[in-house]
Amino acid sequence: MKKIEIILLCIVTMQLQAQTKKNVLLICIDDLRTELKSFGADYIISPNIDALAKKGTAFYNHYVNSPSCGPSRYTMLTGTYGFSKNDALFLRAKKIKENKENVNITMPEWFKNNGYTTVSLGKVSHHPGGLGGKDWNDPNVIEMPNAWDKSMMPVKEWQHPRGTMHGLANGEIRGKSGTMDVFQSTKGEDTIYPDGLVANKAIEELEILSKNKKPFFFAVGIIKPHLPFGAPKKYYDMYDGVQIPEIPHPNKPNYPSTWHGSGEFFRYNTWSKDPRKDKEFAKEVRKHYAACVTYADAQVGKIIEKLKETKQYKNTIIVLWGDHGWSLGDHGIWGKHSLFEEALHSPLIILDPSIKQCGKGTKAVVETVDVFPTLCDLAGLSIPNFTQGVSLKSILENPVEKGHIAYSYRGATKTIRTDRYRLILSGNGTELYDHQIDPYETKNIASEYPKLVKELKIMLKQKYAK
Numbered sequence: 528m529k530k531i532e533i534i535l536l537c538i539v540t541m542q543l544q545a546q547t548k549k550n551v552l553l554i555c556i557d558d559l560r561t562e563l564k565s566f567g568a569d570y571i572i573s574p575n576i577d578a579l580a581k582k583g584t585a586f587y588n589h590y591v592n593s594p595s596c597g598p599s600r601y602t603m604l605t606g607t608y609g610f611s612k613n614d615a616l617f618l619r620a621k622k623i624k625e626n627k628e629n630v631n632i633t634m635p636e637w638f639k640n641n642g643y644t645t646v647s648l649g650k651v652s653h654h655p656g657g658l659g660g661k662d663w664n665d666p667n668v669i670e671m672p673n674a675w676d677k678s679m680m681p682v683k684e685w686q687h688p689r690g691t692m693h694g695l696a697n698g699e700i701r702g703k704s705g706t707m708d709v710f711q712s713t714k715g716e717d718t719i720y721p722d723g724l725v726a727n728k729a730i731e732e733l734e735i736l737s738k739n740k741k742p743f744f745f746a747v748g749i750i751k752p753h754l755p756f757g758a759p760k761k762y763y764d765m766y767d768g769v770q771i772p773e774i775p776h777p778n779k780p781n782y783p784s785t786w787h788g789s790g791e792f793f794r795y796n797t798w799s800k801d802p803r804k805d806k807e808f809a810k811e812v813r814k815h816y817a818a819c820v821t822y823a824d825a826q827v828g829k830i831i832e833k834l835k836e837t838k839q840y841k842n843t844i845i846v847l848w849g850d851h852g853w854s855l856g857d858h859g860i861w862g863k864h865s866l867f868e869e870a871l872h873s874p875l876i877i878l879d880p881s882i883k884q885c886g887k888g889t890k891a892v893v894e895t896v897d898v899f900p901t902l903c904d905l906a907g908l909s910i911p912n913f914t915q916g917v918s919l920k921s922i923l924e925n926p927v928e929k930g931h932i933a934y935s936y937r938g939a940t941k942t943i944r945t946d947r948y949r950l951i952l953s954g955n956g957t958e959l960y961d962h963q964i965d966p967y968e969t970k971n972i973a974s975e976y977p978k979l980v981k982e983l984k985i986m987l988k989q990k991y992a993k
């Protein structure tokens with residue numbers, strides 16, 4: 528064969544491979560606990576995410592590695608455990624700039640290096656749009672260098688990405704503490720809140736990506752239900768007459784724990800009301816959280832609908848991920864940042880069109896660092912040896928397969944969750960909960976089971992050292 532023929536054959540082969548490579552659509556939802564109908568919250572209206580769960584595999588026991596936005600996104604995007612500060616990815620970027628040490632590449636960069644077009648839209652890393660600076664729009668301060676071909680955040684009347692992050696209706700930006708309402712339901716279209724813009728931009732981008740010859744890795748980040756709980760009134764109205772369930776365990780633990788005073792919640796205007804003391808107000812807060820979930824769900828619906836319209840649905844792996852949980856009054860907490868189950872437990876759904884999934888979901892314990900190796904495995908890429916999670920492909924193929932221990936941290940406080948126990952080690956002492964008899968983690972049994980604590984401590988140490 529002549530040299531020119533060999534080159535042409537190689538080009539044709541590469542093009543064919545590119546055409547058959549599966550796309551990835553990664554949908555990140557901010558502060559979404561497992562408050563979805565498909566995850567057992569019967570009163571929640573979440574038809575689009577529920578439909579995805581029915582088609583794919585819902586991981587009912589998915590745990591994040593850190594219960595706040597920046598560190599959790601760090602673990603998802605790097606496939607490694609990391610710092611537990613919100614600027615974890617910016618610190619990583621600084622290391623790259625200083626060039627003092629070897630820094631592992633991120634998941635989007637890995638896909639980019641394997642022939643993918645990588646696009647980020649909305650809140651995927653910690654800052655919507657992925658830039659730093661005062662208003663999160665400085666092109667010289669990049670949160671994830673070399674990761675994205677394109678990284679976007681539409682802002683319209685919110686002026687800049689920082690404005691969209693805690694934005695309320697029609698361009699209201701968070702200013703001084705206490706001047707912005709903790710919840711709101713203004714009448715209007717989806718675009719009167721920032722996520723409506725994100726969904727519209729995602730639709731535009733899918734049109735472009737679907738015409739591209741290269742496969743795409745498209746990450747879209749929806750900001751709600753993050754505080755403040757603002758969504759168009761039509762979503763709030765859907766909960767008219769719906770019975771908002773009682774908080775199953777509203778009391779602050781009477782022993783040292785990772786309980787905190789819900790500072791993020793109380794920085795907003797709460798009209799001098801306290802949901803820890805005022806049951807009606809607590810219900811109202813929960814109803815607005817529910818409205819934000821339904822609003823986020825509607826945006827997910829639009830994006831998946833567009834994916835179907837572009838004929839890419841059958842060739843796209845869809846992942847829907849909540850960046851951590853949220854205590855809606857559980858343990859007397861209104862917020863994230865604890866190491867209780869409610870702060871670490873979040874939804875994960877994976878749909879791979881090439882795997883016959885039964886839609887029954889899985890109870891296997893898994894964690895956020897598993898997303899990176901799983902997506903490599905499903906897309907047919909090699910799994911980088913620095914990733915600390917495991918591929919979940921075999922669980923997608925067989926949902927009764929067992930998972931593994933999930934490890935989480937916040938500062939020096941650490942926890943592991945097995946399929947039965949949670950062990951928490953903090954400066955305040957040791958906590959042990961048995962989920963078989965105490966699913967709400969209300970009784971610390973550490974002092975009663977020293978041998979078990981010892982065994983779990985060894986498991987935690989091994990996991991951390993991995």
Ligand SMILES: [Ca+2]
Pocket residue numbers: 557558595596753850851
């Ligand atoms: Ca978050």
